[in-house]
Amino acid sequence: MTMPPFNPSRRQLLAMIGQVAGAAAMYQAMTSLGFAGESGYTGEPDLQGPREGRRVLILGAGIAGMAAAYEMRRAGYEVKILEYQDRQGGRCLTIRGGDRYTEMGGHEIACDFEGDGYLNPGPWRLPVHHRAVMDYCRKLGVPIHPFIIKNNKAFLHSANAFDGRPQRIGHVEKDMRGHVSELLAKSLHQGALDDAVSAEDREKLLEGLRGWGVLDSDFSYSVSDDLGGVRGWDIRPGGGLMADRKPSQPVDLSPLLQSGLWEQLFGFNSYSFEPPMFEPVGGMDRIADAFAREVSDIVQLNARVTRIAQGEDGVTVTYEDGGRGGTVQEESADWCICTIPLSVLVQLDVDCSDAMQKAIAAVPYASAFKVALEFRRRFWEQDEGIYGGISYTDLPLVQIAYPSYGFLSDGPAVVQGAYDTATGGRTFTYSWSTMTPQERIDAALALGRRIHPQYDAEFMSGTSWVWHRVDWSLGCYGQWTEELRDAHYKTLCEIDNRLVLAGEHCSHIPAWLEGSLLSALDAIKRLDQRENA
Amino acid sequence: MTKRRILACIALTLMATGARTQEPPAPAEDTAAAQDTGTLLQRFSDDPDRFTQTDGEALYRTTCQACHMEDGRGDAGAGAHPPLADNPKVASKHFVAGVVMTGYHGMPRFGHQMSDDQVAEVTNYVRSSFGNDHSDPITPDEVADLRAPEDND
Numbered sequence: 001m002t003m004p005p006f007n008p009s010r011r012q013l014l015a016m017i018g019q020v021a022g023a024a025a026m027y028q029a030m031t032s033l034g035f036a037g038e039s040g041y042t043g044e045p046d047l048q049g050p051r052e053g054r055r056v057l058i059l060g061a062g063i064a065g066m067a068a069a070y071e072m073r074r075a076g077y078e079v080k081i082l083e084y085q086d087r088q089g090g091r092c093l094t095i096r097g098g099d100r101y102t103e104m105g106g107h108e109i110a111c112d113f114e115g116d117g118y119l120n121p122g123p124w125r126l127p128v129h130h131r132a133v134m135d136y137c138r139k140l141g142v143p144i145h146p147f148i149i150k151n152n153k154a155f156l157h158s159a160n161a162f163d164g165r166p167q168r169i170g171h172v173e174k175d176m177r178g179h180v181s182e183l184l185a186k187s188l189h190q191g192a193l194d195d196a197v198s199a200e201d202r203e204k205l206l207e208g209l210r211g212w213g214v215l216d217s218d219f220s221y222s223v224s225d226d227l228g229g230v231r232g233w234d235i236r237p238g239g240g241l242m243a244d245r246k247p248s249q250p251v252d253l254s255p256l257l258q259s260g261l262w263e264q265l266f267g268f269n270s271y272s273f274e275p276p277m278f279e280p281v282g283g284m285d286r287i288a289d290a291f292a293r294e295v296s297d298i299v300q301l302n303a304r305v306t307r308i309a310q311g312e313d314g315v316t317v318t319y320e321d322g323g324r325g326g327t328v329q330e331e332s333a334d335w336c337i338c339t340i341p342l343s344v345l346v347q348l349d350v351d352c353s354d355a356m357q358k359a360i361a362a363v364p365y366a367s368a369f370k371v372a373l374e375f376r377r378r379f380w381e382q383d384e385g386i387y388g389g390i391s392y393t394d395l396p397l398v399q400i401a402y403p404s405y406g407f408l409s410d411g412p413a414v415v416q417g418a419y420d421t422a423t424g425g426r427t428f429t430y431s432w433s434t435m436t437p438q439e440r441i442d443a444a445l446a447l448g449r450r451i452h453p454q455y456d457a458e459f460m461s462g463t464s465w466v467w468h469r470v471d472w473s474l475g476c477y478g479q480w481t482e483e484l485r486d487a488h489y490k491t492l493c494e495i496d497n498r499l500v501l502a503g504e505h506c507s508h509i510p511a512w513l514e515g516s517l518l519s520a521l522d523a524i525k526r527l528d529q530r531e532n533a
Numbered sequence: 534m535t536k537r538r539i540l541a542c543i544a545l546t547l548m549a550t551g552a553r554t555q556e557p558p559a560p561a562e563d564t565a566a567a568q569d570t571g572t573l574l575q576r577f578s579d580d581p582d583r584f585t586q587t588d589g590e591a592l593y594r595t596t597c598q599a600c601h602m603e604d605g606r607g608d609a610g611a612g613a614h615p616p617l618a619d620n621p622k623v624a625s626k627h628f629v630a631g632v633v634m635t636g637y638h639g640m641p642r643f644g645h646q647m648s649d650d651q652v653a654e655v656t657n658y659v660r661s662s663f664g665n666d667h668s669d670p671i672t673p674d675e676v677a678d679l680r681a682p683e684d685n686d
Contacts, residue, residue, distance in 0.1 A: 084611040104600075104608040304611055324610060343639025344612035365639040367599070379648040426581040427646055435601035439573055446570045468599045469612025474639050 007068040010279050040518050041132040047075035048529040054078065054531060057331055059308075060339035061299045062090020064503045064516035066291035067136070068337050068364070069298060081295065082303040082319055082331065082471050083287035088296065089288025090339075091122035091473060092513060095372070096283070103469035109437045111463040112374075117403060117414025119372035120284040121465035122476075123513050124416075125149065125277045126399075130514035132521065137280065138479075140290035142225045147279040148404045150268050151389020157451050161259030166451050167389065171251065172261045174214070174231045177220035179253040181213020204412055223247050232327070249494055264392045272512075278468055279404065287513065302326070308336060308499060310351040315498045335527055339503040339520070341365065352496040359488035363505060364457065365475025368421035371397075371464040378413045379408075379454040396420075396428040397447045417444040421511070422479060433466045440464040454519040478505035493519075495526055580659055583646045589658025592651055596643060597659065605663030613638075618663035626671040630656040644680060649673035 054077050058065045061083035063356045073079045087093075095101070097113035101476040111119070125147040126133050137144055152170030161167075188202055188209075189195050197205060209215060214227045216414040221227075228247025235246035256262060268274065278285035292299075304326065320326035338345065343365040350360070380386040380402050388404040397418035406413060418440070420429040432440060441462035449455040467476035480489070502523040507515030568581035576595045579583040586592045601607050607614040620630055633652050634644030644652065650673045660667040 104610065104614060105602045106608070341612075341639075346638045347612050361638050363639070364636045364641040367641065394581065396574075397579075422641060426583065427578045427584050427595075430599060431576045431578065431595045434576065434595055434597075435573070443577075444574055445572060466599065468614075470609070471612055473643075474600075474612045474614065479641060480567050 006064075032279070036275070040522065041135065041514075043135070044069050045521050045525050045528075047071065047524065048532045049076035049528070050531055054335065054484050055080070055333040056335045056527075057082065057315065057333035058337045059305050059317065059337065060084075060090060060503070061292070061295075061301075062339055062503065062516065063092050063288065063291065063341040063513055064520040065090070065337070066288075066295050066299075067517050068339075068502060068520040069295045070291060071521070072528075073295070073298070077358075079295075080300050080331065080333070081299040082305060082317065083299055083301050084304050084323070086301050088272040088292040088299055088301075089277055089285055091467075091476070092288040093121060093281030093285055094285035095121060095465065095497055097465075101465075103437075103466060104471050105469060107437055107469070109465070112461040113372075113412065113463070114460065115374065115414070116406065117372075117374055117410035117412065118283045118418065119370060119414065119465065120279075121467075123284050123511075125273075125279055126513070127272055127274065127277055129271070129274075130509075130512065132517040133513045134278075136290075136517065137287065140287075140294065142286050142290045142399065143281040144278040145281050146404060147277040147400075148381055148388030149273050149275050149277045149390070151386060151402075153384070153386050154389040154402070155386075155391035155393075155451060155470070156261040156264045158260050158264075159392075159450070161261060164450060166393075167259075167261055168217040169234075169265070169389075171231060171248070174255065174264055175221075175250045175253075175256055176262050176265070178213040178215070178227075178250060178370040179256070181209040181215055182219060182221040183253075185209050185213075185215060185329065221250060222468055223249055244454035264394075275289055275321065281405070289413060302330075305340065307349040308338065308351060309349075310336075310497050310499060313498075324353070335531075336499045337520075337523055338499060338501050339516075341473045341503065342478060342505050345474060345501075350499075352499055353491075355488075355491045356494075356496050359492040360501075362484055362488045363478045365468075365473070365490075366422040366477050366479035366511070367468055368476035368511075369419070369429055369432040369440070369464065370416055371432075371440050371462060371467045372414050373417040373441070373444060373448070373455075373462045374412050374414045374460045375454070375458040376412055376460055377458055377499060378409070380415070380452065381407065383454060384452075389401065391451060393451060395450065396431065397444055397448045398424075398426070398428060400451065401449060416463070417448050421476060423511075426432075435466075437464050440466075451514060477511035479510055480510055495523075495530060500527055511523060560666075583648075584643070584651060587651065587654065589654035589656075590662075592647070592655040593658050593662075597655065600640070605659070605665075617659050618665065623660055623665055624667060626656060626660060626667070626669060626675075627679060627681075629659055630671050630676050632635045634680060649676040649680070 056072050056077045056079045058079060061081045065081055069079045095111045096118045099111040101109045103109055126209055127132060154169050155166035156172050166281060176271050180516050182423040184403055185206055188206055210219060213221055215221055215231045223360060225247055229414040231250045233245055234248050237245040302322050304320040304323050305317055306320060309316045311340050314334050316330055316332045317336060318330050321329050342360050342363045346361045361398055386402055386408055388402050390399050390401045392399050398420040401416040403413055420426055422429055435443060445455055445459060467473060492501060500523045502516040502520045504510050506519040509515030584592060586595055601617050605617040607616040619625055630652055633641060633656060636642035653671050653673045653676045658672040
């Protein structure tokens with residue numbers, strides 16, 4: 001028997017490195033271990049504050065604008081926010097029963113949900129490595145609960161596979177693992193991998209594959225009680241004199257490969273969607289509300305910015321009080337933090353460098369939409385055993401997300417019945433965005449009933465959101481490409497005389513709250529440094 | 534999604550509505566509604582990665598209409614989606630086709646999801662609808678000449 005290798009915990013290791021080589025080396029090591037590199041968040045921004053009275057005007061009361069206001073005011077700056085809407089929170093919002101919204105084109109979105117279900121049109125789930133969001137939730141007292149991102153009982157569905165019958169995520173995953181393990185074991189037995197795997201490792205690997213893939217003594221992936229214990233049962237083990245248990249039957253490799261369902265699993269590999277995820281209890285706008293509690297006394301609503309003028313020593317912002325066509329007013333300050341989405345900003349009159357003008361004009365705004373449906377009962381729980389999570393399909397509705405709250409309750413409940421963005425490269429989100437609010441509900445029902453036939457009997461009402469029909473964002477998020485970033489990103493984020501931009505579009509985490517927060521924190525740090533230079 | 538699947542989907546919708554309406558005397562509007570839903574679902578492309586509609590109006594209805602609206606008049610609030618009606622920029626076929634392919638300001642590009650024929654069709658539709666009456670249609674070959682090389686992936 002050999003000595004076990006010295007295997008310090010990560011904390012011990014970091015402490016050792018810190019002692020021997022200093023903080024910089026420790027930080028580098030932390031990054032290698034995956035601690036620090038995940039998010040640029042390093043806690044409170046630690047601003048010095050102004051040397052004399054300094055006024056900061058913030059444009060936009062979304063999460064970036066409110067976070068910047070919160071921190072700058074704490075550091076001693078005088079802060080005011082101008083906001084176009086009659087509410088705070090920007091794209092971090094929640095739609096509930098009784099809400100009405102008139103989208104561009106004059107279409108009214110109604111939400112007539114009777115229960116306590118809701119739709120989060122924008123952000124709707126929080127990764128734990130989005131440390132700025134998590135830390136502000138903690139500091140501002142926003143309770144969170146788990147958001148079930150992966151539910152093995154939820155479905156993968158293809159209109160063309162298995163006669164259109166949805167398959168359980170866990171079944172597809174375990175069958176793929178089993179078949180791949182069997183294939184790999186075969187290759188090892190045939191000596192096909194002798195160059196890559198030593199004889200010693202080969203035995204270890206075979207032994208591991210047998211357990212991992214649940215292979216039988218012949219290294220074959222086939223039905224067995226052991227497999228039942230992993231994949232589930234056709235007849236579940238019962239009590240007393242109930243029928244004998246019967247393991248479930250795996251799906252063969254070829255139909256599984258041909259179905260395309262395997263590829264639908266790949267989304268679960270994404271670091272952004274790594275479990276556990278969380279959501280604010282009661283709706284994503286609880287985060288917006290928490291910031292609003294801190295800063296609402298310095299927010300002026302219904303102010304539509306039309307011009308950002310810069311002089312040597314300050315900025316003057318022109319706005320229409322009461323929205324487009326309202327009374328023209330001006331507001332001056334020493335600094336301006338503008339969080340207006342680029343899609344809107346490009347249409348305003350802004351004094352800044354040519355390079356920044358080009359950057360503002362360069363970034364397209366991505367399409368995204370959601371449809372939410374309220375049903376009389378939780379048939380996904382009661383009939384199908386799906387408690388939270390998301391089913392995926394190749395139908396244009398793309399995914400159905402079940403509520404991670406209110407489990408087992410009687411009465412109405414809301415599913416997010418259709419959702420996609422332009423990021424995946426699919427055309428569907430554009431087509432949904434062309435529909436009237438009623439048409440979106442009709443389409444979500446007509447498609448969704450192929451996965452859940454209960455739709456017809458249980459449907460009560462629906463609501464929706466189309467980000468390209470929102471006049472204050474003209475799209476959902478900045479749709480950066482590597483080429484656009486190389487050409488414009490740095491310029492976009494730099495302080496231009498008295499003006500700095502912030503928001504998810506000024507981050508490497510577009511569309512996420514974390515991106516808007518990190519962008520705001522970075523912008524105010526740099527402003528504060530400039531102020532104290 | 535193939536055409537067959539769209540059709541199957543419509544058929545299912547029709548059948549299901551039919552079944553529901555067989556018990557009480559069939560109200561005509563239910564069948565009409567099912568047909569409307571079938572038409573509505575045709576707005577989705579058969580291929581998730583590319584638009585599959587071929588005529589200009591169908592392409593407009595499944596892409597441009599989201600922002601420029603049913604009547605081509607766009608809308609304005611904090612920001613604006615510009616109108617395509619009464620818009621002097623629409624006089625240039627090259628400008629319209631170019632914007633469809635590469636995007637413009639916040640507008641995303643569609644060049645990688647539409648063929649030369651489709652870009653020509655939707656450009657010509659926009660320039661001959663909503664009160665526009667430009668008599669110089671763009672050809673697919675002219676669209677091909679405008680195309681940025683990276684669109685051909």
